[in-house]
Amino acid sequence: MLKIKSYVKVNSIAEAYELNQKKSACVLGGMIWLKMGNRNVSTAIDLSGLGLDTVQELEDEYVIGCMTTLHDLEINKSLDAFTQGALRESLRHIVGVQFRNCATVGGSIFGRYGFSDVLTLFLAMDTWVDLYQAGRVPLAEFVKMKKDRDILQAVIVKKTPLKTVYLSQRNTETDFPVLTCAVSLIGEQPRTVIGARPGCAMVVEDKEDFLYGFTEMSKKEKTEAARRFSEYAAANVPVGSNMRGSGEYRRLLTEVLTRRAWETLGGIEK
């Protein structure tokens, strides 16, 4: 049972940050995870009065307020076009519409959950988190940071020209993923992210430059590059076992999803 001593709908982020320094305080996101636990929360901090539940499109970046629901993200036409449908693909398997109307992007990202589809895709983009205390931090750095008492105000996605594809493997259509995969070209830079390993999403460094110059490659070269890189990824991405799958299966999936994602990105039809 979730127990809350006091509930405060804050009037400013500063107030939220102050209250959050107490060890048993807690910032409320979508509350999906919070309500399942047995926590004793002293102060529940609600940010929903601060207008942080919208997606602002600026000239060179999107500022996604931390209280933006996953469903609002899903139906945002501009982000859908910017990600060529990949953002919607990463979200539409998550339980159901009602669930996604509760869950927030801030809660998903701050939690840095291994199973997170959302985190996987955002990591494949030029994404930053805007923390109240620490300021703007690249997401790639944020995923490695330990959980602290800072407040995540917004998720920033820079409008660097982007091509991206999202794939996931699931045992049932709306289950947690067994493995997630997001690949992208940020400008000309290829990036590959594998998540739900079951560990947290991580960027797979292309140390051997298999994908270097991907955009200029011929179809045959792209197919070859995708194949070689995906084998490399399977050999190098640390994977493990959990209830949903073994490490061996995840290794297989790493190769399959990475290859398929790069083939799709490269416009190679099956």
Added chain:
Amino acid sequence: MNLSFWLNGVYRHEEVEPDTMLLDFLREKGCYSVKCGCETSNCGLCTVLMDGKPVLSCSMLALRAEGKKIVTMEGMQKEAEEFGAFLADEGAEQCGFCNPGFIMNIFAMENELEDPTEEEIKEYLAGNLCRCSGFVGQTRSILKYLEYKKTKKREEAEE
């Protein structure tokens, strides 16, 4: 703590504990149609409308209804009868325990999607589990209902 919100069209002032979930609160206030089916936000039985959007009342603090318009099936009886007739004509309501959450989500879907395909309908309703009917009877009734609504709208427009 104080809570002021609209419940099924009536503006209410209530006293509520900070950790009371909306689901328990609504049932306490007599909205027995709102059911609890799980503890992990997976089943959709507790679906209610908050400012027209479908949400899981099991995962929402009652206090978060502050200033919002909450609608349960108790506030949409005529609409429930109208759709329910289609479900009943398939025999697909079966035990009925999943019906209210499922039907409230259909009303939300009608608001949000214009002329959805069968695939879009199924995807919108994916968060509503049912163990009795096998879903296909539910889909049949929704398609018939949407067709009926379309015809009704056309006829009303022609008048």
Added chain:
Amino acid sequence: MSYVSKPVRKKDAMALVTGKPVFTNDLASKDCLIVKILRSPHANAWIEEIKTGTAKQVNGVVAVYTYKDVPRKRFTLAGQTYPELSPYDHYILDQRLRFVGDAVAIVAAETEAAAEKALKRIKVKYRVDEPVLDMHKAKDGKILVHPEEDWEAKIPVGADNKRNLCASGVEESGDVEKILGECKYTVDRTYHTKANQQAMMETFRTYCYKDYFGRLNVVSSTQVPFHVRRILGNALDIPSSKIRVIKPRIGGGFGAKQTAVTEIYPAFVTWMTGRPSKILYSRYESQICASPRHEMEIRVRAGADENGIVRALDVYTLSNAGAYGEHSPTTVGLSGHKSIALYRHTEAHRFAYDVVYTNVQAAGAYRGYGATQGIYAVESAINELAHMMKMDPVKLRELNMPMEGEPLPAYQDCITAPSCTMDQCMQRAKEMMNWDEKYPYKDMGNGKVRGVGVAMAMQGSSIAGIDVGGADMKLNEDGSYTLGLGCTDMGTGCDTILSQIAADCLETSIENIVVFGVDTDISPYDSGSYASATTYTTGMAVFQACQELRKKICALGAKMLEVNPEEVNFDGEFVFTDEEHKVSLKEVAIKGTCGNTQELQVTRTHCSPISPPPFMVGMAEVEVDKETGSVKVIDYAAVVDCGTPINPNLVRVQTEGGIVQGIGMALHEDVQYTEKGKIRNNSFMQYKIPSRLDIGDVRVEIRGSYEPSGPFGAKSIGELVINTPCPAIADAVYNATGVRVRELPITPEKVAMGILKQKLEK
């Protein structure tokens, strides 16, 4: 107007679709004590010390009970006819704990928060013993689940608590070894199914109160009100006459509620405190300490001759009862009887079984009741045999399937099939699926491959010679009828179906028939809704009661017309001799209220000496992603022989629902344990029942035979419908990929790794 074979709306449909408060927790009074259970964290433990002092001090806590407070009288929780075949192996609370989740203490408090607080304050010192978690190691193992002296099996079923046996036996006919030896083709395969949860949307819950007679009233989400009454009498050690059980609307059961899972707790609390109390099982509890399907490992040896005739079947079932034996001796039989019987030319067969106790969750009754597991195994073995013979599995079944008037080997409730249209079902299913074109597989060219698979199934209609159906038919003074039933509608619509039968028998409008929920004080005795008995057995009781009531109406009408009863007829509206001489039904009814000594009420109890099987064919088309192993059932075609379909809509929806449950069992629903015996799939987050996106098309048609012993020719449909998906899908996956998975569920990983293994072996 006639109602049988018509798609009539359920009588309770509009109440359900408008969300009316008709379920147990909607009816529970607001001042109920909340009952919660402290559960054992250990699979095998002994309570050395239990302190409840500080728990009792929590503000709002009314009582805390331990094993010291309950009667030391063992009972069974199984909802089945007395004397039960299930062993008497429960106390309300025991000092020995036999699985992770077993009840340690009962807390009753005025609020949920107080109850939770009290649970945390109970201090228990456990002696933790080594559990027996592997069902293969249970029989004659040194760790005994029930070493106690007062364990009792009332009926000899081969049970022996000192051997961890809940039941054991061998049945043979003919010389199986000899015939198998003669067969040109034989297979010897073992299949494994898990302890699937029914996962009905409404979890287990019971509400109790004491009435002004000092009797215990129990309002429960149960399929077996009359059995619950007896079980509570046993458990509380009080006469059953002091107990009344009322059944409101139920949010699904599928057999889970054929076991008295929750009733004993609030019953004990209310009986001891005098105060109303209720218990609501969480989904977590409904996953770890409920009453799931028996895990079974089934070895099948099958032999066929060069013409494709299946001549011998040898089945061995190892069934995992878990910590307690409700439904354990009774489910195992169906795994052999209702599978072997599908092959009418079987000259020799053997069915042997062991049902063992282990330190895991106690299994119970789940739709199919052992037949599901047995049919998965035998149908899969037959499919493997067909492949070995390079014969189309449909063709093999066409040669061997049950036929009307032909033998049902090993099936003890009917020597031959009294009614059967399995051949029509197979023929139609073939057409619906376009089998000949799709078998065995089609490579889609995009990394996906589609395969098809087939399975036949049967079940029973009631337990022959045992299940009892009761109907009480009464003519009210306004000319309406009240139908009193003891069977339990759990959403299936039996209240409506039985009203359809009554309306046709009495030649009246269905709106003229009033039905009410079961109340053991006023409803006629009925075994309850299980074993697919309701339409067939209770339906016959309704039929017979109506015939008798017609006679009584005619007798009184004749008296009013001053003629002999043989001279009148009744057409539902009038008792008449001719156009001039008639009295209306209402006039007869009113006559019954004044100066009358002829009751216009009949109670009939029916029991059938046979259990005529319903039959069906299921065909699955799956699409497999050859690299990831993902399996999607894109189409499922099913044709059922339920006898006359009293309500075709409800037959159809039951079949669709059963098929989807079967798809869940085949592909998604898994039960995994920690090393210490704790179940990991303890929520809907971890135990994945199908969502509407996990299925494709499900198409159902009816080819009903006519069963003379059933009302209007009806048999049953309730359980049969879950029996085809597992074997049909397993073979479809094999046809698509060459990978044979013999342990459910067939996960993408098993398929992908199987395909990989094949590649490496090439």
